[in-house]
Amino acid sequence: MNPLDALASLGRSVLLMLAKTGQIALFAGGAISHFFRPPFYPREFVNALLNIGWLSLPVVGLTAVFTGGALALQIYAGGSRFNAEAVVPQIVAIGMVRELGPVLVGLMIAARVTSSIAAEIATMKVTEQIDALVTLSTHPMKYLVAPRVLAALITVPLLVGVGDIIGIAGGYVVAVQNLDFNAATYLQNTVDFLEMKDVVSSLIKGAAFGTISAMMGCYYGMDSGRGAQGVGRATKSSVEAAAILILAANFVLTGVLFSV
């Protein structure tokens, strides 16, 4: 194989990635601009609030409670190697609030919400429902994209807050029931150790991850190819992109929010 071919192939991939990044940036800018420009669609917004926020509560709660419980067991087992079993409440709290809560909720939202938005919008596209919206004088960005992204921006931080609390509660139950921690002391240590900055950073991450999740679902849905394969590819790509961007954004935000 000619080495120049490999270089050309690499160059094409880089150009494609840059083009895609530009398209997503323009799409995101367009979507956000529709937050502020009438007409608004309150019914679509309320539906999106319910779908993204309320209906995600069970999956977020279950994810958080099992993670909090497992975290307590791990820290206890690991801490016992150097007689530090007592740090379980503090590490569960900081681990859940700063890192695991936002990231796991973000990833669960990517799995549940991003996929659903992408599949719905892509199906609308291949069945000409998006064209129908336009002919009915309704801007698809305004009607489909802006309400979903705004709803995710508002509800995912709340879900992260709920996930943090449930995760800490999961750790508390395991620690008190299985590891013989004193209930009152556990709660006291948790409350004393957490700082406002931890909670705020968790909510900021939630807002960023929610925006990313909804935006990727909408972008890949609107960008879908034809037929069932197009819908499938759009759904898969949206979840991949959302998950990777959430993890990358988490790294960046952690660096920015907790830089020493």
Added chain:
Amino acid sequence: MIRMEDVHKAFGSNRVLRGMTLHVPRGSSMVIIGGSGTGKSVALKCILGLIKPDAGKIFVDGKDATKGDRDAFLARFGMLFQGGALFDSLPVWQNVAFRLLRGSLMRPQKEAREIAIEKLRRVGLKADVADLLPAELSGGMQKRVGLARAIAAEPEIIFFDEPTTGLDPIMAGVINDLIREIVTEMGATAMTITHDMTSVRAIADNVAMLHDGVIKWTGPVAQMDHSGDPYLDQFIHGRAEGPIEAVR
């Protein structure tokens, strides 16, 4: 009323429209026929601005269709899509009254529902389908709902994209009759694209044959059988032999 002048549109290397020129007079019913993939749907979408032509001009009432207030422009149109394109998440009446529930044509919900039910009756559906979801309807009923939605805001211009595709001959006849009646009654200008020659004869005042991205023949439906145009003759008689290659 609608004038397309030398409109070109390509998708990559596939040149779909190669200089399409067509005039649709006000109040007339124009049917565009032609094989699959010849650009009939693209032509309609270019007029509506859903697809941007690469070259050429499109005028509606003498005004450039790409300029001016887009909402006001689209408010003049109604469209029946090939697959209905009904919104799955909305009940039938909200699909029909979609335009009347939001935007510049917004009415109170009760009034919009009444108009929707009246339009459903106009296309032969009972009021009890109003609260069903589109998925609960048969294909023929979905077409009727699509038709009711297209006429709900009483547009001046109505586009019908393959209105009888996928329907049995009796239901196709019913839809053809409805289209003819509604267009006449509303005095609307209609553009229909179809392969169905029964539809053509039922709906059309004028016919245009699109092939290789250009209009090969256009004229009144009464002259269609004696046009002398080899492309049109082959198409309307469904012959495999002729200037149109059977395998595309």
